[in-house]
Amino acid sequence: xxxxxxxxxxxxxxxxxxxxxxxxxxxxxxxxxxxxxxxxxxxxxxxxxxxxxxxxxxxxxxxxxxxxxxxxxxxxxxxxxxxxxxxxxxxxxxxxxxxxxxxxxxxxxxxxxxxxxxxxxxxxxxxxxxxxxxxxxxxxxxxxxxxxxxxxxxxxxxxxxxxxxxxxxxxxxxxxxxxxxxxxxxxxxxxxxxxxxxxxxxxxxxxxxxxxxxxxxxxxxxxxxxxxxxxxxxxxxxxxxxxxxxxxxxxxxxxxxxxxxxxxxxxxxxxxxxxxxxxxxxxxxxxxxxxxxxxxxxxxxxxxxxxxxxxxxxxxxxxxxxxxxxxxxxxxxxxxxxxxxxxxxxxxxxxxxxxxxxxxxxxxxxxxxxxxxxxxxxxxxxxxxxxxxxxxxxxxxxxxxxxxxxxxxxxxxxxxxxxxxxxxxxxxxxxxxxxxxxxxxxxxxxxxxxxxxxxxxxxxxxxxxxxxxxxxxxxxxxxxxxxxxxxxxxxxxxxxxxxxxxxxxxxxxxxxxxxxxxxxxxxxxxxxxxxxxxxxxxxxxxxxxxxxxxxxxxxxxxxxxxxxxxxxxxxxxxxx
Amino acid sequence: xxxxxxxxxxxxxxxxxxxxxxxxxxxxxxxxxxxxxxxxxxxxxxxxxxxxxxxxxxxxxxxxxxxxxxxxxxxxxxxxxx
Numbered sequence: 001x002x003x004x005x006x007x008x009x010x011x012x013x014x015x016x017x018x019x020x021x022x023x024x025x026x027x028x029x030x031x032x033x034x035x036x037x038x039x040x041x042x043x044x045x046x047x048x049x050x051x052x053x054x055x056x057x058x059x060x061x062x063x064x065x066x067x068x069x070x071x072x073x074x075x076x077x078x079x080x081x082x083x084x085x086x087x088x089x090x091x092x093x094x095x096x097x098x099x100x101x102x103x104x105x106x107x108x109x110x111x112x113x114x115x116x117x118x119x120x121x122x123x124x125x126x127x128x129x130x131x132x133x134x135x136x137x138x139x140x141x142x143x144x145x146x147x148x149x150x151x152x153x154x155x156x157x158x159x160x161x162x163x164x165x166x167x168x169x170x171x172x173x174x175x176x177x178x179x180x181x182x183x184x185x186x187x188x189x190x191x192x193x194x195x196x197x198x199x200x201x202x203x204x205x206x207x208x209x210x211x212x213x214x215x216x217x218x219x220x221x222x223x224x225x226x227x228x229x230x231x232x233x234x235x236x237x238x239x240x241x242x243x244x245x246x247x248x249x250x251x252x253x254x255x256x257x258x259x260x261x262x263x264x265x266x267x268x269x270x271x272x273x274x275x276x277x278x279x280x281x282x283x284x285x286x287x288x289x290x291x292x293x294x295x296x297x298x299x300x301x302x303x304x305x306x307x308x309x310x311x312x313x314x315x316x317x318x319x320x321x322x323x324x325x326x327x328x329x330x331x332x333x334x335x336x337x338x339x340x341x342x343x344x345x346x347x348x349x350x351x352x353x354x355x356x357x358x359x360x361x362x363x364x365x366x367x368x369x370x371x372x373x374x375x376x377x378x379x380x381x382x383x384x385x386x387x388x389x390x391x392x393x394x395x396x397x398x399x400x401x402x403x404x405x406x407x408x409x410x411x412x413x414x415x416x417x418x419x420x421x422x423x424x425x426x427x428x429x430x431x432x433x434x435x436x437x438x439x440x441x442x443x444x445x446x447x448x449x450x451x452x453x454x455x456x457x458x459x460x461x462x463x464x465x466x467x468x469x470x471x472x473x474x475x476x477x478x479x480x481x482x483x484x485x486x487x488x489x490x491x492x493x494x495x496x497x498x499x500x501x502x503x504x505x506x507x508x509x510x511x512x513x514x515x516x517x518x519x520x521x522x523x524x525x526x527x528x529x530x531x532x533x534x535x536x537x538x539x540x541x542x543x544x545x546x547x548x549x550x551x552x553x554x555x556x557x558x559x560x561x562x563x564x565x566x567x568x569x570x571x572x573x574x575x576x
Numbered sequence: 577x578x579x580x581x582x583x584x585x586x587x588x589x590x591x592x593x594x595x596x597x598x599x600x601x602x603x604x605x606x607x608x609x610x611x612x613x614x615x616x617x618x619x620x621x622x623x624x625x626x627x628x629x630x631x632x633x634x635x636x637x638x639x640x641x642x643x644x645x646x647x648x649x650x651x652x653x654x655x656x657x658x
Contacts, residue, residue, distance in 0.1 A: 233624070233654030242585060244657030249584050253650040255630040271597060275657075276585060301657070319657045445658050452656050453625055457634060491656050558630060 001027070001057070001102040001210075005125055007118050009195045010049060010108030014118075014125040019102050025511070027059035029085040029481035030527050031103050032074025036083055037530045039105075042537035046078035046187075047165055047194040049109040055096070055156070055200075056104075058484015062097025062210035063218070065506050066226045067486040069093045069294030071156075071173060077186035079167045079353070079396060080413040080438040082535035084186035085481065089293030089302075089316075090173030092154040093484055095204040096120070110196045115163075117145075121203040130198045135160060137346035137384075138172040138180050145201050146178060154202035159348025162189030164386045166394030167414075168353040169193060172345065177304075179315045180345040181293050185440060186415065187396075189348050213512030221505035228499035229298050232492035234454060239301040239488060240290045244319035246275035247419070247447075248326070254451055255558045256424035256460065258417075259327040260369060261359035262410045265424050265556045267327035273334055278305070278317070281334060286310050299488050305338050314342040320441070323419040324355020329362055329369060336372025343376060347384040349394065354379070356416030357397040364404035366393075408550045413438035413540065422547055423556040423563050425450050425460045430470035430565065433545050434573045436531035442487055444474035448494060455494030463565045471573050479524035483507065525576060532574065542571055577645035578602055581612055584652045587623070590616045609638050612649055625652040 004023075006015045026034055032054040044050035053075045060068040071093035077084035096104065099122060110116065115130040133141055138159045145155050155174040162169040169189030173181045183189075212218035230236045238246060248270055251257035255265035271277060282289045288304040293316060307313040317338060325337040344351045358375055361367065366389075367374040382390035392403050397416040401409030410417040415438030422429025427446025435443040446469050450460035458465045473490075480487060483503065492499040500517065508515055535544075551563035582598035583591055591599065601615055610620055626633045627650045633641055643649065 234656035238585065238653065238655035239657065242655065242657075246585055246655045247657040250625065250652055250655065253582070253584075253627050253630055253652075254632075276588065441658060447658060448656065451625075453632075453654075454656060457632065459632070461631070487658065488656070 001097055001100055003100050003102060005101050005104045005120065007104065007106045007125070007127065008108045009106060009110050009116065009197060012110065012116070012127050014127065016125070025513070027061070027102065027482050028056055028070065028072040028087065028484050029074070029478060030523060031056040031482070032072045032085050033083055033527055033531050035103060035105060036074045036076065037534045040076050042076070042534050043539065044076060046076045046081070047190060051076050051191055051194070053106040053188065053191050053195065054103055056102060057093035057097040059482060059507055060510060061093040061484035063212060063510060064296070065222050066229060066296055066298040067489055068484045069296055070484050070486055071096070071183070072481060073171060073183045073188050075188055075191045076538065077188070078190050079187040080415050082413060082438065082538055082540045083436060083531045084188060085437065086183045086185045086188055087481060088173045088181040088183045089297065089486070090154070090175045090181040091295060092156050092173050092202055094295055095154040095202040097210055098204040098207040099202070104200070106192070106195055106197060109194060115196050115198050117198050118200045119203070120200065122206045133198055134163065138348055139346050141199060142174045142178050142180070145199060149201065149203060151203070151205070152178060155199055157199035158189045158192045159346060160384055160386065161348045161394055162193040163198070164391070164394065165190040165193045166349065166383070166391070167399060168349045168357065168394050168396045170348055170350045172348055175293055176295055181316055182345065182350070184350040184352060186437065212510045214509040218506055218509035221502045221509055224498055225502040225506060226298055228492045228496045228502065229489065232496060234452070234491040235299050235488055239299050242275035242279050243301050243303050243317070245278050245317065245322050247319045248274040248323060249276065250451060251420060254424065254460065256421045256451065257323065257327050258410070258419065258421045260330055261328060261363045261408055262421060265421050266558055269332040270327065272332045273322050273326035273337065278334060282306070291315060297486065299486065301488065307335065313338045314345065317341055320419045321351040321355060324352060324359070325375065328355060328359040329375065331370055331372040331375065333372050336376065339376050340372070340379060343379040343384070347379065349383065352418045353396045353416045356410060356418070357393060357400050360397050360400045360406055360409055361393060363408060364400065364406050366404070409548060411439060412547060413544055415439045420447050421556055423551055423561045424559055426463055426565060427458055427460065427466040427469045429547060429563060430466050430570065430573065431474060433547050433570050434470065435474065436528060436535055442477070444470045444477055445487070445490065446470050446473055448491065454491050461559055461561055463569070466565065467569055467573050471576060474528060475521060475524035475576070477524070478527035479520045482523060482527065545570055577605055577643070579612060579643050579646070580648045582648065582650045583618065584650070585655055586653050587618060587651060590618045592616070603643060607643050609633065609641055609643070609649065612643060613651065618651065622653050623651045624654040
């Protein structure tokens with residue numbers, strides 16, 4: 001991976017450059033954040049010509065390393081106003097890596113009101129004007145694009161929401177079955193839409209496999225690494241069997257399952273939407289309870305969920321989506337939630353932001369709590385079609401809260417808080433407050449140690465130890481996000497020492513270098529510091545590193561706990 | 577005394593027929609968590625996460641913590657997500 005591809009949407013030109021010396025050794029999030037910090041003015045309008053959209057496979061993407069197929073995407077976020085990295089599975093990371101592309105940087109903005117696509121192949125990078133695909137949903141679009149090329153090319157696209165530059169718009173990534181994975185958070189689909197870029201197609205035909213500098217060492221390390229994924233009970237058994245949605249019941253039992261727009265920590269109908277129920281439903285309908293989101297995924301936590309007639313309805317049906325539409329919006333029918341998930345993928349909106357938004361909209365009286373059919377209708381008829389109400393809803397939870405005068409709005413830096421109530425799972429609350437990404441559970445998944453007994457145990461209801469826990473996890477995650485690895489390797493990495501050492505051995509063998517564990521930690525710290533500096537320059541102060549006031553005012557049943565970590569304690573997070 | 581025992585994920589295989597999520601157990605005073613699990617034959621080694629009234633019981637206390645009439649015991653194998 002020795003090339004940077006630049007696509008200039010202002011003059012519709014492309015350019016290929018060698019990776020600058022300062023960026024050698026960076027991949028994934030480390031590279032997207034470095035490029036954004038170096039080249040995007042922090043105070044620019046995120047939807048204006050000075051923002052840049054950066055796609056980067058990870059350091060190990062394209063190799064035989066298990067679970068190394070995540071694609072990172074970065075830009076200034078129109079939702080948070082700060083730097084953003086969001087990553088997804090699909091086939092794009094592997095293809096870009098095989099093409100030798102370390103990063104694809106989309107710059108500028110067309111003057112004319114025309115839409116375009118970019119095709120990336122071995123010998124050429126071309127820009128085409130798009131007409132027929134404009135307005136198309138992501139599912140149909142992937143089929144159209146792959147039919148156009150007559151092969152399963154990689155596709156990264158925006159749906160109607162991205163075209164309309166909604167703050168909840170995501171970027172879809174085609175998976176091996178031509179279904180949808182999502183670069184979900186922070187409104188990156190709006191950035192892509194602002195550049196009038198409907199999709200990027202990738203054809204890796206004619207490219208050899210990515211070969212490590214030291215193949216024998218790489219093979220040995222990859223074998224050990226893969227074994228640790230199998231050996232750990234979470235990555236080897238729990239996730240493949242039930243997917244991420246197994247968390248509904250444990251968060252309910254722990255009193256940390258945000259319910260009815262964050263007014264309770266338990267949901268009476270939890271079993272109707274649980275991973276156990278979903279697993280049984282999938283099996284009964286002939287779906288696939290285990291499925292990988294990208295080539296080489298060994299954990300296989302995804303699934304294919306069929307409707308009552310046994311026809312495909314959705315895949316990658318994740319806990320956070322099911323929690324949001326289920327407990328937070330009180331929708332008990334898993335089929336309604338699956339239908340909503342399908343529509344969200346198709347129109348291209350983040351399922352976390354949108355679910356949190358609907359919880360706020362329900363509190364505002366826009367529709368009743370529990371109205372699953374109403375949610376599907378509003379997704380399809382309002383947001384998908386860009387009606388005035390749809391534009392308000394598509395602006396996300398913070399936007400709806402402002403418009404309707406709601407004070408219980410669970411967001412940090414305007415980004416919706418996912419799936420774990422910070423009052424009852426305080427470690428993740430620190431991550432929500434301090435993450436450079438806005439409220440983002442994946443940036444430092446303290447739930448592992450607070451609730452799941454992975455990496456030890458820190459009492460979720462007490463504030464002792466939470467700052468240090470969140471800080472360490474955010475540093476480690478920034479490093480993992482730079483490798484192209486799925487975040488779920490963190491489960492074995494926290495418990496089995498050989499997981500982390502073999503991961504480092506793979507990176508060293510891949511590039512012929514000699515990183516130590518301390519070097520990897522230093523990389524994570526460096527990524528966070530770079531992102532933090534960008535955010536400060538963009539106007540995000542320490543006062544933005546706080547949870548909404550209602551978490552301190554309203555006690556959460558059943559434990560009747562409030563958010564009690566002080567601003568001073570939160571600020572100590574950055575003492576590294 | 578009576579306690580409610582709820583099992584999750586793969587541990588539900590240990591539930592008797594007709595019980596989808598859990599059972600009510602009638603136990604002698606002073607019974608412990610292992611005593612409750614033994615009624616259904618759940619191996620203690622598979623009980624990775626144990627909660628009473630929504631609060632974790634950690635390994636040092638699992639063997640000795642005596643159950644109290646009316647308590648709710650929730651038991652999970654190793655699971656994760658995110």
